[in-house]
Amino acid sequence: MARRKVELSPERIRTVALELIDRHGLDAFSTRKLGIALGCEAMAIYWYYRSKEDLLDAVVDELVVSIARVVDEASTDWVGTLRAVAHAYRKLAHDHPRAFPLLATRRFSSASTFAFLEKLFGLARAQGISDRTSAQFYRVVSSYCSGFALNELAPQPTSLAHLKKFPAVAHVSKWLGEDQLDGIFEFGLELQLDALRASR
Template identity: 35%
Template sequence: MARRTQGRSAGLTRDRIAAAAVALVDRDGLERFGVRRLADELGVDPMSIYNHIKGKAALLDAISEAVLTEMSTGIAAESDTWEEIARRTAHHYRRTACRHPHVVPLLATRPQNSPVALAALEQLVSAMRTGGVPDDVIADAPLMLFGFLNGYLLALLGGEPGSPATVPAFDPEVYPTMATLAPRMTDFGSVQEFDRLLDMMLAGIRHRATGI
């Protein structure tokens, strides 16, 4: 693609740059991502991008924000309980991550301080306070939820793109207990497994909040 001249005349916006960056990462992965390659995709001089987003670190944050914006649509209604919000957030996050597996390391390793990320957290913690959950439990809940989500999704999506998620075969002579449990792990990566693990995590929060 032929490049246009430096400056704002190329019709660039922050949102357009972020969308193109997400598409480039989806296609080629984070390892090959760079400002020059993005500029080539957009047909602009790299400095045109810097007029809108100041540096590669800010560009990576813009990618995360764009994906989280996609994830956040329709998460909560005013009448939802905190568990309904947490569960819906988790499923939206999982589906979005599966659409953008190369972006998951950014979500898991970079601080998510964008307005869309903070708004999602505010919905959750406000519903928890409305539901009578103690503040010391509320303060820990976002880290518990997203620690679980990011760890699970990194394990699920961290392999080669397109390769099926599988549980390794365990030698019963060396790992007898794991070999016995292996038949119960055959749905690794499924929605059913995700729901079971999510139930365990939410039950832990509920137990701390109520003792039940």
């Protein structure tokens, strides 16, 4: 048997898992298919992860870390940092559209998530922003980003048949199209960041 050749590891497993989800979607993802992609039997995965749920948590973690990196590279200005995080979050949804719902649905209380929050809130405190304010705006902005990204990933095909029966929607639909998404996201985000600036 060709054992010990594929060199399984937690990192490789979750990386290949993400690749598989990206390529074929969450529904099609199974431990058996992951095994094939890794070159091992499905059960070998269970040495590194207690369950499929555990593995998916690890995949989410990998994605969170990629956002956390943005905080390091950001300027010292907290508003700017929050903006950068918001954009990174949305970019993540575009880069991994089929994995993103995982991130939006799942509770994440892993160490790397905390490390991310620590950097973000540490920066806020260093700039004299009150804990209450930073907590408020973090929740508001992150909720907005999460919801917005999720919405744009599940786009309705603007059924023309329906539009005939719903004239008001027909009129407004011009401003609901995909070409408007960037602008509206920016609009809503800046609206919130303006309020943050004003609150100081």
